[in-house]
Every structure is written in C-alpha cells, then in structure tokens.
Amino acid sequence: MLGDGIGRKVFKGLDLENGNSVAIKQVSLENIAEKDLDMVMCEIDGALVNLRYVENGSLANMIKPRNFGPLPEPLVASYVAQVLEGLVYLHEQGVVHRDIKGANILTTKEGLVKLADFGVAHKLTEGDITTHSVVGTPYWMAPEVIEMSGVCAASDIWSVGCTVIELLTGVPPYYKLQPMPALFKIVQDDNPPIPNDLSPGVTDFLSHCFRKDARLRPGAKTLLSHTWIQSFRRVFG
Template structure:
C-alpha cells in the first residue's frame, strides 16, 4: 500500500471495503478492494488467489480493467481502474423520474451484454450483476465490474450453489434453493434492464417473505408502452421463471435491434475475436435432461466450505415450497432424462418453425388489439367532445331553440310581427304588464300565455277594430 495514497472510502460490503486511492508515481486514481483473508482456510485463500488470476486475464473494453493485486497485513488488495462517471444506480436516481430515451437504454444494454458474453464464454459466472456494479467512464462507456465473488467453473456441468447477491436481483431458482448458473446472471440482467426502463426495481416488497413470493411468481408491473415492442418482449424473455427458457447472452446479442449496435463499441478485429471465441468455448450446459449423465466421482460425503453453504430464502421466510436435496435432484433429472430420451424424440426443426410462427401470430394479434383499443379511446374522446359542444350550444340558444323548432321562425316575428297578427299599440298594452321583462325569457312566456287563450286574443282584436 506504500505505492498508493488513500483518498476516501467509497464502498463496503460482504467482500470487504473499497477505497479510492491515488498512485504516488503518476497521480492516477484507482479503486482498491480490501478483502480480509486472515481467518480464511488455506483452501479458501487459494480460491481467492484463483479469482484474482481470473481478473488478471480479463481484458475487454466493457469490463473494469484489473491493474494488480498483493497481500499485506492479513488482507488481499485488488487494484482496479476508477470509473469517473459513477455507477448506473446513481445515474438512475439522478433522473428524478424522467425516463431514459430508448436509444440510450439499448446502447447501455449492448455494452453490458458484450461484457457478460466475454465472461460467460470463459465459463465464469458474475453472480452479483446489479446497477451498483455497472460503471460509467468519463466518456460514457459502460463497464461491468466487481468480480470479487465470481468463480471459475472447473467443468461444464459444475454448478455453483452459493446464494449471493442483493435480494432485488435474486432469481427464482436461487429462492427455491436450486443451483446457480449462467441463466441466473441473465435474470439479474433483466432486473437491471427493468430499472433502466422504469427507474424502479422490478420486484419490491415490504419484507423479505413477500419479496421472495413475488420473485417466484415472476409478477412485476409492466413497462410503459412508450418503449418499443422489441424491448418489452426481450424483458419478458429475461424474466422467464424457468431458467432453461431464458435466452443466453449470445442469443440476446443476435437479436437484430441489438446486433446492429455492436460495431459502435467494438472494433472489427475485436468483434471477430469475441464472436469466434464463442464457437470454441461453448456455454456450460445447465441441466442433464437428455442423454447419459456426466461422470461422477465415487459417492461419499463431500465437505462444504463456508462460502458454499446453501441458504434457503424460500424456506427461511416461510414461502411454501417443496424442499429437495440437490443431489437427489441430479439423480432424478438423470433418470427422467433417460426415460424421456427413450419415449420422446427431440423437437424437429419443423416443430420449432411452427412454434415460432404461432408466437409471431399471437404477437401480431396482440398489436392489433392494442391498436383497436387506442382507436376506440380516441373515438370516445371525440364523442364526448361533440356531446359537450351540443350541450353548450343548447344552453346558449335557450328557449329560442325550443320554440323555433315548432314554427321555423323567430318567436318575436311569429307572435308580434308576422303570421297575420299585429302587435298592439303601446297605449293599449294592459296596465298590469311590466314595463320591461324581468329577464330575457319573459316575452316568450307572455307569448305562451296568448297561445293558451287564442279565442280571447282574436276577440279583443275585433273589439279594438270596432271602436
């Protein structure tokens, strides 16, 4: 640590502490993670050194760059580049409710996926993907960091069983005490994508029990239709409760609306290198559903290190689930796989094509229903506006509109100036009549009184003529 000068502490978690430091040689800023290893067993120390060796081999534009590591005073220190732009979590909170544009979200998502692809292709699980572990550089580049709890998979069928991570990003299989695999990282990626679209966590609850229930059910508020159908459909795929139904990171990047953005972040040489690497290093298989099971060592009690102890969120918080031992599940899966392989053939390309076509038709029908709903809503708004206009016009016209509908001419002309009846001279107006109407409808009311007694009106006019 004599080469570095501590500036401030920027984080603390289960892994240890993180400090912002300045190099005494060139003045550059770095982040140093301090991990206590004095209480670790020799095996755990070897695992930690192995993880550091993995970090040293990571070199990608979208992964926080490792610089060096050393052990001192019972602690392991890992030195990494410092991202001046802060993390994505702070960026989301700084929006104050203003949604990000979709172009920005897709650019960030592609960079995160490129980093995760680089990791998964090398049989490494991140295990702690969250917005706090996604950083922004000075120029806005996204970098995935904090591989302090990642482990290298020693074989393609080995699955990590450690329940790690912030509760908001736990996958259903972890809550149900099932093995952690690369598809659990995909679930966490979906949680990050949801945060970028809504500025909120996908799964929130007042207590841990309800949170676990929501995660297991896969129930979350829908994303605004302000975003494209492609983006919302991808989010639904990332949140599939069955891990096998979630897409791999390579298939996510194969989607046209994302693949056309890759060239913005990787050079052609790096693109060729990254995507040829996937062909050489196949992603680890998640289950043994078809074919014979992998070779297993002789049965016997396997020691479980403290870091690998299995926690049971669902059982711990009283969520009713059927608990099964992982070893029994592996045997049961292998036996079931043999039986299915005997009686059920693999899906044929034609069946896959038909299924894909059905999904496309369902999606098309859903879009049509959305359009019809929007059209009906617009039609209802027009109808309400017209109705309001008619009511306003009727109020303005008042009695005039009602009386003119019977004769077609204005009330004044009909009763006082036309229709064969003359208005009486002012001197012959009855003395009990008011000099001026109390309101603008009084002369209509008097006209209605004359209509009610037509014969008296005619007789009175004859008497006037005789006189």
C-alpha cells in the same frame, strides 16, 4: 496513495510512479473464516487486478432522483449491449457473475460501462454447469437461485432483465416488497411485472430474459442480436 472513499471499502488511489488513477478495495483478512477465503481470492483474481477508477460511478447512482433519474431506452440499450458483451466473455470463460445490477455497472465519462464487484462470482469447473448456493441481491435474483436448483450463466441473464427495468424506471422489480416477500413472488410469479409504458421492443427483450426455465433463456451472445439492442446500437455505435 489512498484518497477519498468512493464506495463500501473502496477508495480512490493514485499510482505514485505514473500518475494513474485506480480504485483500491480494502479487504481485511483478520479473523476470516477458512470457507470465505475462496470468495476473497475469487474477487482478487477476477476484479481487483489493475482495477481502474471509473470516474462517473455506478448506473445505480446515475439514476437516483438527485442525479438524472430513469434513463431513456436508447441509452439503456447502449449500456445493456456493453453488459452483454462483458457477459459473453465471462460465460465463455465459465464464470458466472451472480450479482448483475445497476450498482455493479460502472460508467466512464465517454459512456463506456464496466462490470464490477466480482465478490460472489463463481467459476464453473469442467463438467459443472450449475452451482447450488444462494448469493446475489434479492430483487435481481433468478428463481433457480432462490430455489437452490442451481445458478448458471442463464441466472445472469435474468438479472440483466431486472437491471433493464431498474434503469428505465429507477427501481428494480418488486421494490415495494421487503426482500423475503420479493423472493417469494419471484419464485411464484410467471415473470416479474413489466411496466406498461415500455416499447414493444424492450418488452419482447425482457420476455426472453424472464423465461422461468433457465434452460430456455437465450445466452448473452443471442441477446446481443435482439432487435431492441441492434436498433440502438446503430445509433450509438
């Protein structure tokens, strides 16, 4: 049974057989172009099977001024560690999320986070390490995606760095610019601007995420062992 809307074409749902709360996304297949069917099926296969309703909403909603605002570093490290664990699994399966950002990270009452919205995710075929299409959200987008030189697992790592800044400051890098100028700056600059008031640990973590050459960016598993993540994982378990 459908309930209230909780997002764009996403509704609370009640399983009438067992009382479980779930999230239901409404996908219209009317007049859909054949080229878009693969994307729809990818989302169904990757995200909508047994999708649970995550009651606390997204991290993007959590950091809005009317709610809690920017989050402290220990909590952000705890959330990012869980995101990286999710990416380790996805990347090992050959899946690139392609739209990591606060709005696509949902949180439970217990402080667990889950990656959501796999609508633009891409599964790399055997022997294929990149895909040449511009998808994602501008302020979180890696330079190789913008230049169409090929999105890869490392493109998600760049977006993780942008998400860290988003959660710590309330806004992603280049947020004062319109999308097109922001995309130009992402490609032109050596790295996105890193706020001066961050700790040395998170600053070093971001410097790894923002290596311009995607081949030099560490993978999710490597970043899980970074001292900034490890120091706060001990606090939060």
